[in-house]
Amino acid sequence: MLDVNGLRKTYRGQGREVEAVRDLTFGLGEGELACLVGPSGCGKTTLLKCVSGLMRPTAGTVALDGRPVDGPPPDMAVVFQEYGRSLFPWLTVRGNVELPLKEKRLPKARRRELVEESLEAVGLAHAASLHPWELSGGMQQRVAIARAIAYEPRVLLMDEPFAAVDAQTRADLEDLIRGLWKRFSMTVLFVTHDIDEAVYLGERVIVLSSSPTVVQDDVRVDLPEERDQLTTRSAPRFAELRALVYREIQNAKNGDGGAGRTGAAGGPAGTDGPDREPTATGGAR
Amino acid sequence: MSVRALPRAAARVLLLPAALIALWWWAAAASDSFYLTDPGTIAATFAQVWVSERFAADVLPSVGLLLTGYALAAALGIGMGVPLGLSPRLRAFAEPVLEFLRAVPPPVLVPLLILLVGLDASMRAAVIVSGCVWPVLLNTVEGVRAVDPVLADTCRVYGVRGRRRLTVLVLRSASPQIAAGLRQALSIAIILMVISEMFASSSGLGFAIVQFQRGFAIPEMWSGIVLLGLLGVVLSVVFARAERRALAWHRGLRAASRGE
């Protein structure tokens, strides 16, 4: 459904050129939940901006349902890394969540229902009439998440959305995202720093190398679909997968492996580990 | 504020004005200048001169003129500022001309506008507009340019565009800066109202003050000056009230980011 092909992005400014992303190729199937991990500054946000059509890549293409993306597609929602700045300070929490729904021309009753449902889901029903600046960082982040899910998107992109919430809320939100994903069969691309989170949440973990950025590895998470914070996280397979991703990130930081596997995302590479799954593009066309 | 603190607060506010009036009184008594009238006489004259048909004949038209010119300037400044702020190309195109026009002191336009527009009220309104439009325009341009790129991206992702984008994103996020421009424009408007009436009018506050001065009606002249001062105070209080309401979110945001 979502195809990223040979994506490259070079920032130009003040006579300097920064190659944020060198060559990324991967695909997401309809209804897939993939996590994207990679060292800080490797270009995860850059990738997300290109995928969402907010930024033009220097080279390569992004296609959604076979159509090239050259602007934000309808029914795609994004939770930005700068969640605080992505909320309108002059609107209340309710106003922020409702704004995209107004643009969708939903009737008032339906809008109200969606706003209430999504605020309830992130545990902010009581804060609906406050302004974003009256909330803590974690609450602001949850408003941004509520706004995204109220929009009922087909594709949901999230850029480190749980960075500012406490462990308990974070666990709840992880389960919320998985629940919503299953309920609405959305396609989700989820950026995170946290390896445990990536493995717990994803059906697939895409590991990016450090700059120059390529796809370092693409790990299929073969944990059962019903996940649970306690049992899943203590399962032996969870520990194995997490170790595997961890090793790949270490390799990425040391700069090994990336080059050898540049094209690996699409093919059956990475057969040198006993516990490594064949890298697959997860049902992508 | 408790009831007991009220007199103390009132004392704090009124102390300096009272001291200045006392000083003035003393200076007027000590000097034998014909032109320095004591505050008591001015107050008595004030009631006599302005609480009369003069209020309808001179004060109301002046205030009407002021508000008309100010509203036109605000509409023009915001109306031109938004497209200029949104489009770098338009800005590059218009900037040199705007800089020049801004540098021309508005009062020198009075003789020119008398020729072009004539001696009537529309000419005086034009003078006010020509001076007030710049702070509004320039502040609007700056405010619109400073729209947070993350908010702009948010609007793009969620398909917020057209008129809703203009009202929800552009005007709202520029509103603190636009308000700053409007505040500057308000004091310019008062000055230009008086000047235009002094030069080219047969009624109005500015005209009345000049007439009193020419007829050596010195206490009357002083009372006109006091009235102008009061008018300025009232307008700025009304403005501050409106701004407080419209920009409550901005004060909250600033307080929150200062950690209060």
Ligand SMILES: Nc1ncnc2c1ncn2[C@@H]1O[C@H](COP(=O)(O)OP(=O)(O)OP(=O)(O)O)[C@@H](O)[C@H]1O
């Ligand atoms: N607007 C920009 N202009 C120039 N360089 C940029 C710009 N945005 C990002 N970069 C550079 O591109 C690289 C990738 O940045 P990006 O924000 O995509 O990283 P990231 O993986 O999201 O990092 P983090 O995990 O810290 O959020 C960095 O080296 C950064 O300095």
Ligand SMILES: [Mg+2]
């Ligand atoms: Mg980032």
